[in-house]
Amino acid sequence: MAKKKSSAQKRHRQSEERRMRNKAAKSAVRTSVKKFVTLAQKKDSSEAGASATQAALRDMIKKLDTASRKGIIKKNTAARKKSRMQRFYNSMQAAQ
Numbered sequence: 676m677a678k679k680k681s682s683a684q685k686r687h688r689q690s691e692e693r694r695m696r697n698k699a700a701k702s703a704v705r706t707s708v709k710k711f712v713t714l715a716q717k718k719d720s721s722e723a724g725a726s727a728t729q730a731a732l733r734d735m736i737k738k739l740d741t742a743s744r745k746g747i748i749k750k751n752t753a754a755r756k757k758s759r760m761q762r763f764y765n766s767m768q769a770a771q
Contacts, residue, residue: 700738700747707735711760715767725768732764 711731717724736757743753 697747700742700745704735704738704742704748707731707738708756708760711735712763715764728764728767732760735760 711728711734714724714728714731717728739748739753739757742748743750
């Protein structure tokens with residue numbers, strides 16, 4: 676006897692795909708935040724170090740905005756994280 680595919684099975688499959696996609700996006704955001712923080716905390720005042728830190732900040736902001744736009748993280752959460760990281764970056768620049 677042939678088995679019929681139910682709509683519940685399809686819905687479960689879809690939700691599983693979305694969960695994995697969202698998990699990957701959240702992980703990418705966390706990784707970019709960690710990368711930025713480690714670069715910012717290094718005492719590398721050279722031009723290359725400063726540009727790498729700035730590029731990491733831009734990449735992190737881009738990932739946060741993308742995740743926020745897709746509804747993976749909330750809009751205010753993304754804004755709060757961007758604000759804190761920008762403040763951190765500015766304080767590290769002032770200290771050098």
